[in-house]
Amino acid sequence: MDFDFEKGMKRLSEISEQMNGDIPLETSIKLYSEAAELVKRCREYIDGAKLEVEKTEMM
Known part of the structure; x- marks a missing residue:
């Protein structure tokens, strides 16, 4: 299962x-x-x- 960044940040705020x-x-x-x-x-x-963005910029 992929990590849900937004849910992770929300949980950090709750904590x-x-x-x-x-x-x-x-x-x-x-x-x-x-x-x-x-x-x-x-x-x-x-x-x-960040790596994905860098790969895209190199194309």
């Missing part, structure tokens, strides 16, 4: 809002871990898109 609230430490750690994985996947998606 950010939750972490700005008063939440237990364990919940905060779980959210941080989820966010770190989402950031990694978003960066990979952007890197892939």
Whole structure:
């Protein structure tokens, strides 16, 4: 299944809002871990898109 960049960014925004609230430490750690994985996947998606643009520009 392909990564949905927009959904990933939306989820990151939701996590950010939750972490700005008063939440237990364990919940905060779980959210941080989820966010770190989402950031990694978003960066990979952007890197892939950048390569596609560069390939297109070389044509």
